[in-house]
Amino acid sequence: GDSVTQMEGPVTLSEEAFLTINCTYTATGYPSLFWYVQYPGEGLQLLLKATKADDKGSNKGFEATYRKETTSFHLEKGSVQVSDSAVYFCALGPYSSASKIIFGSGTRLSIRP
Amino acid sequence: EAGVAQSPRYKIIEKRQSVAFWCNPISGHATLYWYQQILGQGPKLLIQFQNNGVVDDSQLPKDRFSAERLKGVDSTLKIQPAKLEDSAVYLCASSLGASPNTEAFFGQGTRLTVV
Numbered sequence: 528g529d530s531v532t533q534m535e536g537p538v539t540l541s542e543e544a545f546l547t548i549n550c551t552y553t554a555t556g557y558p559s560l561f562w563y564v565q566y567p568g569e570g571l572q573l574l575l576k577a578t579k580a581d582d583k584g585s586n587k588g589f590e591a592t593y594r595k596e597t598t599s600f601h602l603e604k605g606s607v608q609v610s611d612s613a614v615y616f617c618a619l620g621p622y623s624s625a626s627k628i629i630f631g632s633g634t635r636l637s638i639r640p
Numbered sequence: 641e642a643g644v645a646q647s648p649r650y651k652i653i654e655k656r657q658s659v660a661f662w663c664n665p666i667s668g669h670a671t672l673y674w675y676q677q678i679l680g681q682g683p684k685l686l687i688q689f690q691n692n693g694v695v696d697d698s699q700l701p702k703d704r705f706s707a708e709r710l711k712g713v714d715s716t717l718k719i720q721p722a723k724l725e726d727s728a729v730y731l732c733a734s735s736l737g738a739s740p741n742t743e744a745f746f747g748q749g750t751r752l753t754v755v
Contacts, residue, residue, distance in 0.1 A: 531682075563746075571683070571731065571746040616682055621742070627696055628673070628733075628744055630682035 529554045533617045533631035540607055541639050548602040548634050550591075550617035556626070558619040560584075560593050560600040563630070565614045574602075574615070609638045642666065644747035646732050652753045658720035661750045665713070665734030671695075672709055673744065674717050675731040683731055689715065690737075722754045 534549040552560065562574040562584070575584030580595035589604045600617060617631040645664040653659050665672050670691050675683035686705065688696040692712040700707070704723070709715040719726055729749040735742045 570748040571733075573743050573745075576743065618682075627685045627688055629685075630675075632682045633680075 529558070529619060529626075529629050531617050531619055531629055531631035533615075533634055535632070536614075536635040537637055538634060539637045539639065542609055543606045544638075546602070546604040546607045546611075546636070548615055548617075548636070550600045550602065550631060552598050552600065552617075552619050554598075554619055554622075556622045558622045558626070560591070561618040561628070562589070562591055562600070562602050563616040563618055565616065565633075567613070571616070607636075607638050609640050612636055612638050644732055644734055644745050646730075646747035646750055648750055649748065650751050650753075652755060653722055655724055655754050656721040658718065659722055659752065660716050660718045661730050661732075661752075663715045663717070663732030663747060665715070665732070666745055668736070669734035669745075670712070670737050671735045671742075671744075672715050673731075673733040673735075674707055674715070675733065677729045677731055677749070679728070686717070686730075719752075722752075724754050727752055727754045 530553045532551050559578045561576045563571045564574045575586040577584040577593035583592045591600050591602045614633045614635045616633045620626050620628045672689040674686045677683040686700045687707045689709040692709045707717045729751050731749045733744040733746045735744040
C-alpha cells in the first residue's frame with residue numbers, strides 16, 4: 528500500500544544553517560505531495576504542496592520538489608530561524624475520491640539561537 | 641473564514657469509560673477526516689466521510705470506536721469503552737473534496753488521556 532518515510536529526528540541546527548529533511552514515498556497512483564508543520568501547541572498547518580512530477584512547492588522560505596524518478600519530496604530551507612522550530616510531516620494524497628492523506632512519522636526540528 | 645472547530649480541547653477519562661469528540665468542519669467542505677495522532681507518531685486516518693457517507697473506515701477499531709456525520713456537516717467520534725492505548729490527540733480535518741490540489745484544513749485537536 529501507499530506509504531511515506533521521512534528522516535527521524537530530532538534535528539537540531541543553529542540559526543541561519545541550511546536545512547534538509549528527507550522524505551520518500553511509495554504510491555500506486557500519482558498523488559499530490561505535502562509538507563505540513565505543527566508548531567508547539569498548535570494544529571497541523573499546510574506548509575507547501577506539489578501536485579505533479581517536477582513541481583516545486585514553496586512557502587516561508589521552504590522549498591520541496593516532487594521527484595518522481597527518486598520518489599522523493601525533500602524539504603529544504605537555506606537559512607533557518609528559531610521560529611522554524613516545529614514538527615514537520617511529509618504526506619501524500621489524495622489522488623482519487625476514495626484515497627486518503629497518508630502522513631510520515633514527523634521530524635522534530637529545533638533551532639538554537 | 642472560520643476554521644475547523646473541535647471540542648473539547650482536552651479530556652481525561654478512566655479506562656472503560658466512554659468519551660465523545662465533536663467536529664464542525666469549514667462550511668461547504670464535503671470531505672471530513674478523523675485522525676488519531678499518538679505521541680511521537682504521524683497522524684493515522686480513522687475514518688473519512690464524503691458528505692454523510694463513509695469513504696474509508698478500514699483503520700477504525702469498530703468494536704470500540706464509532707463516528708457519524710449528521711446531515712453531512714458536523715461529526716462526532718465516540719470511544720466506548722476506552723483503553724489506555726487510546727491516549728492520543730484526535731484531529732479532525734476537512735476539505736472541499738478528496739481530489740488533487742485539495743488542501744485539508746485541520747482543527748487544533750482533542751488531547752485524550754486515558755488513565
